[in-house]
Amino acid sequence: MFYKVVENKLDLQAFKAKVKLEKKETKRIFETLRKQKPKQLDQQFHEAHEEAFSKIDCLSCGNCCKTAGPRLLQADIDRLAKNLRLKVGTFMDKYVRTDEDGDWVMKSLPCPFLGDDNYCSVYEARPKACRDYPHTDRNGMHQILKLTEKNVAYCPAVYEISRIIAKS
Numbered sequence: 001m002f003y004k005v006v007e008n009k010l011d012l013q014a015f016k017a018k019v020k021l022e023k024k025e026t027k028r029i030f031e032t033l034r035k036q037k038p039k040q041l042d043q044q045f046h047e048a049h050e051e052a053f054s055k056i057d058c059l060s061c062g063n064c065c066k067t068a069g070p071r072l073l074q075a076d077i078d079r080l081a082k083n084l085r086l087k088v089g090t091f092m093d094k095y096v097r098t099d100e101d102g103d104w105v106m107k108s109l110p111c112p113f114l115g116d117d118n119y120c121s122v123y124e125a126r127p128k129a130c131r132d133y134p135h136t137d138r139n140g141m142h143q144i145l146k147l148t149e150k151n152v153a154y155c156p157a158v159y160e161i162s163r164i165i166a167k168s
Helices: 012-021 023-033 038-053 063-067 074-083 088-095 128-132 141-151 156-167
Strands: 096-098 104-106
Touching: 012 023, 012 156, 023 141, 023 156, 038 141, 038 156, 074 088, 074 128, 088 096, 141 156
Parallel strands: none
Antiparallel strands: 096 104
16 A cells, blocks of 8 residues: 555545545556446456455545545435434434535535544434445446546555556
8 A cells, every 4th residue: 555544644635635546547447347247347346346445444544434425315314313312303403404416415525424533423224325435346337437536535444455456
């Protein structure tokens, strides 16, 4: 891995600089991935996901929670409101806005539930999008390759997964 972890914190500036330098390489990798058969692609992502997450600790980063808020479903809002002992309307007023696509998202970034230690204060009730992020261990990767390519810029694990696959 190219980035430094100092005092259990990932050097996000170095990560962002590396991603920017390798933007063309990332594009080339994903152009190649788009040509693969769906089952083969899923298998490659699953194996690379396991390898990457054996080396990467999300708590050293938290960049997803700092820069890319999740799309919220009604079930997420209900669960979070209950967890925080708030009425749904109060939770919506305090934490939720509608984005340009008409989706519900958090009003502010970083996520209001992210602590300085990168721990989530609502972890057990966190939204589905947070539970599933970075979506690299699911089936049907061919359906979300565009999103996954974008996530390379936000998530060191997705960056690492793309490079593991490129080497294989």
